[in-house]
Amino acid sequence: MNKRKNGFAVRWAEAEDAGVIWELIHRLAALEKMEDQVTATVEDIRISLFEKKQAEVIIGEAAGEPAAFALFFHHYSTFLGHANLYLEDLFVREEYRGRGLGRALLSRLAEIALERGCGRLDWLCLDWNAPAISFYQRLGARVLDDRRVWRISGDRLTALAGSKSV
Incomplete structure (x- = not known):
């Protein structure tokens, strides 16, 4: 898949993109003021996404360069x-915001959902992220x-896993 949407290319991520995905995750964490919570390494990303296939990623490109991911x-x-x-994460580099790349990624995700027989696309948004909330509302999404x-x-997860209550 290498679909063009609004002048951007949207493609499936490949194992070689693990470093790019990692970088975009760090940019997202900085935007959300959560850099201290990112512990994933490039290798963690590569293994979880491309070996274990625990999630999928599409990448939005502008002029052949990775500019966004979902x-x-x-x-x-x-x-x-x-x-x-x-949708766990959607991030568009600042210099490409407002040009349709986020919409192109969400449009492609909607296509994937329909192709797979899904009736919904769900995600979370931080309650202080007014630009994202406005964007999602313009798309017709509802909170x-x-x-x-x-x-x-x-530790609480570990304790719960070890509890023997039935």
């Missing part, structure tokens, strides 16, 4: 009875006000 995977809806796509994200990690 990392996604399937999640399952018991109510719908099939898998849907979940689910009745949901809260819950997380357990680190």
Whole structure:
């Protein structure tokens, strides 16, 4: 796949892109003021995405250079009875924002979802990211006000895994 959308090329990431993906993840973390939370290495990215196939990535290119990425995977809806796509991260380099590259990536993800029989594309957005929220609203996306994200990690995850309560 090397689809052109709004003058940009959108292609599947390959193992050789692990370093580019890693760099874009760090740029995203800087934007979200979360650099201290990134522990993944280029090798972690390569193994998890291209050996274990735990998620997929499409890359948006401008003038042949990687300018954006979208990392996604399937999640399952018991109510719908099939898998849907979940967008974990979408990032466009600052110099390419506002030119249609983010829309091109989301458009391609919508195509992938439909090709795979998915009825939904879901993602999260930080509540302070007004430009992203406005962008998503212009696309016709809606926020689910009745949901809260819950997380357990680190020592608490380990403790839960070790509990024997049934």
